[in-house]
Amino acid sequence: MSSESPRATEILDVAEALVRTQGYNGFSFRDVAAAVGIKSASVHYHFPTKADLGAEVARRYADRFIDALGAPADPEQPPTALLARYIAAFRHALVQDGQMCLCGMLGAEIGSLPVEVAGAAKGFFNRNVAWLEAVLSRTAAAKAGEATTVRARALAILATVEGAMIVARTLRQPGDFDRIAAVLTDAYASES
Amino acid sequence: MSSESPRATEILDVAEALVRTQGYNGFSFRDVAAAVGIKSASVHYHFPTKADLGAEVARRYADRFIDALGAPADPEQPPTALLARYIAAFRHALVQDGQMCLCGMLGAEIGSLPVEVAGAAKGFFNRNVAWLEAVLSRTAAAKAGEATTVRARALAILATVEGAMIVARTLRQPGDFDRIAAVLTDAYASES
DNA sequence: GTGTTTCTATCTATCGATAGGTAGATCATC
């Protein structure tokens, strides 16, 4: 599956950074090639079409991201700690990388993406919601009652962190991400 | 200010729809011209550069959007009703138009936008936050205590609805927007 | 071991299409 050559990995790294700042519609094979130090034809050798490259970037990003979250059912981690880790993962993408979440960017462009790329972005969101549902279902509030709202709350958390990245970046105040995250924590996690 | 010719308005309408589905980097003068039924050179007559057109689209969108929200201090409207109206405005953009929020899209692309366009998107968000702060400051919770969190909660509401549009569109389930909005209402408005 | 073939990764060169933008002619309206 993921036995990529060093060069292919290099290309994926560069492409990911470009998509996360300029969007799928805004990056080109020549941009990627120039940053890697090869010709655009060589990029086509590793990834035949732009859709192939975009989809692979998205798949790799999703795998890495979900992997870093750890197991949502880990009995050693209380739900509040897992939620904090979830928020920290997005915070890292924003502050450390200084970029948008890749799939948040793709989600905004969803109406004009090749099907493979759109599907990869959709998969990222589905896996995020599933992870959050698993965490939220362990809270006291969830055990006490309504199962319907577990999915709704998972969707809300995902939407809020994705939106927070956009707002913080647009207002040029990275600290706004933390302000929004604090509201999230107060509203959802304090009831556990 | 806004004494545009019918043709200019037509161009702005088409450009807005294109930016909201393909992003600023993904639309072209030729796309706009073809949809209007004129040549791309004629679009340049009305809007000299792409940045001019993009910025004007964003300004018009922001004006129209904020205008539709009404006065946040209107004594006849309780804060809960105003918040419901706020969410309905985004819901309308998503369900009726079937498109992203224009400035949510621009916010995602913010790292690769001309300064005029980026500034217009930033202005949209600032006006949204100001409107929400005005509403939230009228709630009982706000009057009782902490003024710091009013801004934080305003940012969180904006982030959540922007993110909700992206998530609902990517998962191809418009109903998810309403699920997220319901969580928002429960968490923030029930304390008033 | 040597010679032959195949594979990998890259190159140069080019394709048709499209990008944003410009110059100058044309047409209509007043």
Added chain:
DNA sequence: GATGATCTACCTATCGATAGATAGAAACAC
């Protein structure tokens, strides 16, 4: 006949993608 709006025609630059060549490493045949 002047003004506003649109046109034709074009420019330079770039897009995604392909073709054909090349150099070197690996695999194979004997």
